[in-house]
Amino acid sequence: MWVGRTFAVLHSERRLPGFSGDKPAAMTSLPYALRTLRREVLEFRFSYPLDIVPQAGPRESLHYYLHSDKLAWSVMSMDARGVPRVRGRLYGEVYKPAYIAWWGLINLGYYLRRKDASFLDTFLRQSDWLESHAVIRPDGSVVWNNPYDCLEGSTLLIAPWVSAYDQGMVISALVRAHRITKRPQLMQLLRGASRIFEIEVRAGGVRESVAGGAIYVEVPGAPVPGILDGFLTSLLGLYDLFMETGEGHIERLFREGVQGLKSILPLWDYRQKWSWYAARGYLCPPAYHVQNCLLLSVVARLANEPGLAAQSDRWNPERLSRIDRLEIYLQFLRTKNWCRVRHRTWRQTQARVSMLVRNSDGPSARSNLQLETGTGHAICLSNAFPHERGASE
Numbered sequence: 001m002w003v004g005r006t007f008a009v010l011h012s013e014r015r016l017p018g019f020s021g022d023k024p025a026a027m028t029s030l031p032y033a034l035r036t037l038r039r040e041v042l043e044f045r046f047s048y049p050l051d052i053v054p055q056a057g058p059r060e061s062l063h064y065y066l067h068s069d070k071l072a073w074s075v076m077s078m079d080a081r082g083v084p085r086v087r088g089r090l091y092g093e094v095y096k097p098a099y100i101a102w103w104g105l106i107n108l109g110y111y112l113r114r115k116d117a118s119f120l121d122t123f124l125r126q127s128d129w130l131e132s133h134a135v136i137r138p139d140g141s142v143v144w145n146n147p148y149d150c151l152e153g154s155t156l157l158i159a160p161w162v163s164a165y166d167q168g169m170v171i172s173a174l175v176r177a178h179r180i181t182k183r184p185q186l187m188q189l190l191r192g193a194s195r196i197f198e199i200e201v202r203a204g205g206v207r208e209s210v211a212g213g214a215i216y217v218e219v220p221g222a223p224v225p226g227i228l229d230g231f232l233t234s235l236l237g238l239y240d241l242f243m244e245t246g247e248g249h250i251e252r253l254f255r256e257g258v259q260g261l262k263s264i265l266p267l268w269d270y271r272q273k274w275s276w277y278a279a280r281g282y283l284c285p286p287a288y289h290v291q292n293c294l295l296l297s298v299v300a301r302l303a304n305e306p307g308l309a310a311q312s313d314r315w316n317p318e319r320l321s322r323i324d325r326l327e328i329y330l331q332f333l334r335t336k337n338w339c340r341v342r343h344r345t346w347r348q349t350q351a352r353v354s355m356l357v358r359n360s361d362g363p364s365a366r367s368n369l370q371l372e373t374g375t376g377h378a379i380c381l382s383n384a385f386p387h388e389r390g391a392s393e
Contacts, residue, residue: 040285040336044329046317048290053109057302059243062112062176064105065236065298066291076103082122083129090151090353097133097144098166098233100126101173108176120180127177127186130170134189135160141199142192144170149357151348153281155222156356164206164216165230167196168237175240187245194241197234197253206234213259223279225267229288232295235261239302258303265311268292272314274328282335283328290317 049070056063076084077093086099104126111119135143144167145160171193178186199205201220208215208224218230225231238254268275270283275292277284284292293315300308313319320328340346 040333044332045286046320046325046328048286050290050294052294052298056298057239057243060179062108062179064109064172064176066294067106067109073103081129082125088150090348090350091148092350094146094148095133096146096166097130098163098169100129101166101169104130104173105169105176123173124177124180127174130174131177131186131189136192137204139195139199139204140192141195141205142189143167143196149353151353151356152219152222153278153343155219156353156360157219157221158357158360161220162196162204162206163218163220163230164197164234165218165227167193167206168216168230168234171237172233172240175237175244178244190241191245191247194238194247194250194253197238197257210260211263213256213261213263214253215260215264216257219278225264225279227278228268228275229291229295231257231261232292232299235299236295236302239299255303258299258305258308261299262305262307265308269311270328270331273320273324275315282339283332285332285336286317289315293317 049068050066051068053063053065053067055061056065073084075087076099077087078084083095083100084103085093086096087093104123107119107122107126110116111123130144133144135145137143143162145162146157146166147159149159150157150161171190174186174190174193177183178190196205197207197214197216200207200209201217206216206220208217208226210224215225215231216234217224217226218234219226235254235257238250238257242250242254267280270276275284275289276282277288283289293312296308296315297312300306300312
């Protein structure tokens with residue numbers, strides 16, 4: 001879900017939509033770079049306005065696992081139906097399934113706390129959109145595709161592409177919509193939504209098998225271990241789906257994900273103090289790190305895994321000394337800006353993304369997989385285009 005930035009270069013980043021600090025990405029280079037510089041250097045904080053919701057988890061609960069009342073939606077614009085679109089510097093204004101699901105879940109949380117029916121109406125409007133935009137693939141998977149081309153690090157994602165993060169967030173939203181409406185059509189979609197977690201990335205799915213289990217990736221084709229909060233969000237979706245259906249194969253997918261998480265969690269750990277973003281690209285900004293801590297704590301509770309809970313506690317920013325905080329702040333600035341230099345993010349524009357997609361459109365880049373599954377695909381730029389060194393996350 002969601003970060004910050006530094007240095008006078010351009011960088012498009014994925015952040016938890018709605019939190020203060022989000023800025024429209026479609027802006028000129030210098031103002032964007034200056035905002036980035038101020039936010040990362042002068043506004044770096046070790047806390048973040050996000051809370052665990054202890055009521056979430058049981059089958060009868062409508063609550064989602066995280067909530068915040070301190071939201072700003074400046075990267076969002078509403079269409080005529082009241083469905084949000086999100087803006088990104090490298091892809092413009094798009095419908096993103098996870099963003100729509102999150103907007104719905106936040107409004108459901110407001111309804112549960114304030115008893116204002118307008119919030120429930122907003123939630124149901126988002127679930128209607130998600131229901132109508134579900135795609136049933138030839139392999140039987142029900143998915144919610146991302147309908148835009150995107151650069152994530154050195155991975156070029158060509159529309160329409162699937163993501164475990166979007167899939168998990170949408171499942172959690174539609175499970176709660178089903179609990180409210182009892183509509184059988186929603187259950188039919190939900191029963192097919194777990195299939196994508198059984199399919200390996202190389203076959204058009206979101207699964208990467210690891211020792212003892214599996215991980216479910218937010219960015220198919222990106223280096224393992226991938227983005228931690230996206231993986232954790234997908235596990236919560238699978239847990240919600242298991243609680244709603246009681247089906248054993250969905251519980252197995254959840255348990256395999258938990259085992260995979262336990263197996264590779266050290267890859268995200270920085271000196272028992274902080275978490276890495278993706279495949280150790282850079283230290284997480286506070287927004288990501290706090291989210292990693294809270295989501296890990298929730299998964300630990302649901303899976304009854306004290307080892308995961310202990311790691312979440314070790315990552316708690318409140319445990320950091322002043323020396324630790326200085327170390328993390330400096331390491332964040334160093335690793336984040338080295339990542340930008342390494343990927344040459346200042347060169348990335350929507351036009352350049354379009355050019356890379358066009359250049360990837362030959363027989364050597366595409367396979368029959370796209371035709372068989374009805375999905376887009378991912379390309380590692382360093383392999384397909386040796387002169388490219390990647391792009392923004």
